[in-house]
Amino acid sequence: MAKILVIDDERAIRNTLKEILEFEGHSVEVAENGRLGLDKALSYPFDLIFTDIKMPEMDGMEFLSAYREGIAQNHSEEAPVVVITGHGSVDTAVESLKGGAFDFIQKPLDLNRLLVTTKHAMDHKSLVQETKVLRKKVGKRNQMIGESAAISRVRAIIDKVAPTEARVLITGSNGTGKEVVAHLIHENSQRAHAAMVEVNCAAIPSELIESELFGHMKGSFTGAVKDRAGKFEQADGGTLFLDEIGDMSLSAQTKVLRALQENEITRVGSDKSIKVNVRVLAATNKNLKQEIEKGNFREDLYHRLNVIPIHVPDLKDRKEDIPLLVNHFIRLICAEQGWKDKRINDDAVQALQQHHWPGNIRELRNVVERLIILSGDVITAEDVNLYI
Numbered sequence: 001m002a003k004i005l006v007i008d009d010e011r012a013i014r015n016t017l018k019e020i021l022e023f024e025g026h027s028v029e030v031a032e033n034g035r036l037g038l039d040k041a042l043s044y045p046f047d048l049i050f051t052d053i054k055m056p057e058m059d060g061m062e063f064l065s066a067y068r069e070g071i072a073q074n075h076s077e078e079a080p081v082v083v084i085t086g087h088g089s090v091d092t093a094v095e096s097l098k099g100g101a102f103d104f105i106q107k108p109l110d111l112n113r114l115l116v117t118t119k120h121a122m123d124h125k126s127l128v129q130e131t132k133v134l135r136k137k138v139g140k141r142n143q144m145i146g147e148s149a150a151i152s153r154v155r156a157i158i159d160k161v162a163p164t165e166a167r168v169l170i171t172g173s174n175g176t177g178k179e180v181v182a183h184l185i186h187e188n189s190q191r192a193h194a195a196m197v198e199v200n201c202a203a204i205p206s207e208l209i210e211s212e213l214f215g216h217m218k219g220s221f222t223g224a225v226k227d228r229a230g231k232f233e234q235a236d237g238g239t240l241f242l243d244e245i246g247d248m249s250l251s252a253q254t255k256v257l258r259a260l261q262e263n264e265i266t267r268v269g270s271d272k273s274i275k276v277n278v279r280v281l282a283a284t285n286k287n288l289k290q291e292i293e294k295g296n297f298r299e300d301l302y303h304r305l306n307v308i309p310i311h312v313p314d315l316k317d318r319k320e321d322i323p324l325l326v327n328h329f330i331r332l333i334c335a336e337q338g339w340k341d342k343r344i345n346d347d348a349v350q351a352l353q354q355h356h357w358p359g360n361i362r363e364l365r366n367v368v369e370r371l372i373i374l375s376g377d378v379i380t381a382e383d384v385n386l387y388i
Contacts, residue, residue, distance in 0.1 A: 002026045002047035007037030009055040034058030042070045052084045080121040146321030150313040162188035169305045170283040172312030175362030178283040186239040194238030202244035209252045220269020232265045246286035257301045315357040329368040347381035
């Protein structure tokens with residue numbers, strides 16, 4: 001059942017909508033003009049709002065603008081607004097959609113159209129809520145756990161660089177959490193509303209990396225059966241994360257350099273340039289200065305990417321964070337599996353701190369999961385020595 005507000009100066013319209021929607025099982029409030037409707041809409045969290053366009057005191061367009069502004073100021077959840085227009089007022093309807101309305105219906109009201117619009121609006125609201133929940137879950141996964149001096153320095157740099165447009169080169173060993181750093185930068189940037197597109201340069205064959213990054217035209221090579229946008233285009237307006245960039249081919253490096261210099265790319269098999277607005281974050285477990293000396297990496301690209309360097313420390317250099325990480329992983333893994341949180345005693349945590357952890361955070365997470373599955377009600381030092 002949804003809570004619905006109907007705003008219309010015609011009593012017959014108000015009553016008709018109220019009767020139909022209540023018959024469908026919804027709870028309906030009514031208001032006879034935009035001013036009264038606005039007071040109700042901002043004082044109670046409705047699931048859906050219907051508003052007429054032509055009304056005294058405050059018309060539908062004025063209501064829509066004031067409602068969205070009030071919701072933004074109160075940081076409240078916005079309900080979909082469906083505008084009711086007179087017959088043939090297509091221009092007005094289009095203007096309302098531009099102003100943020102979810103949809104419009106025309107007078108005289110059609111029952112099927114009304115019910116379909118109501119269903120679509122409620123489905124849309126449910127999707128918005130699910131998206132917010134998923135974003136919170138993802139946000140919880142992209143946490144930097146630890147209070148050591150080493151990780152605090154990384155966190156401080158992220159806080160400073162995230163709101164800027166600066167490119168960032170993230171370095172560190174495998175499993176240290178370079179991808180988490182990239183996600184935190186994006187989530188705290190001005191581009192957080194847009195996509196973050198990830199490319200694992202080490203996982204893509206060198207002959208396909210250019211097509212993956214820049215896209216291709218139909219027939220440009222065997223298997224190119226249709227035009228395809230590359231990762232740069234997909235990330236337009238957002239962030240492009242080039243993971244393991246030290247494994248990128250020299251020819252692809254040349255094109256990436258051009259894209260960074262000119263903010264445009266060219267699809268494989270095309271001579272047409274496409275403008276892109278992308279913030280690039282890159283990561284590698286290699287020493288790029290050594291790769292430059294070997295001739296494997298372009299020095300000019302290195303300087304383009306390395307505006308802000310962030311080095312993520314190995315776990316062996318921040319062992320004081322292991323107790324926090326272990327407890328975090330226990331809660332996370334048990335929640336994912338629907339299990340009751342498992343306890344771990346102090347001796348077990350100390351045993352984990354004594355390990356070298358060549359696989360860093362990734363290895364620690366795997367070990368914690370193994371201990372949760374294979375140990376008893378409480379994880380002990382004996383379990384650690386047995387299963388590590």
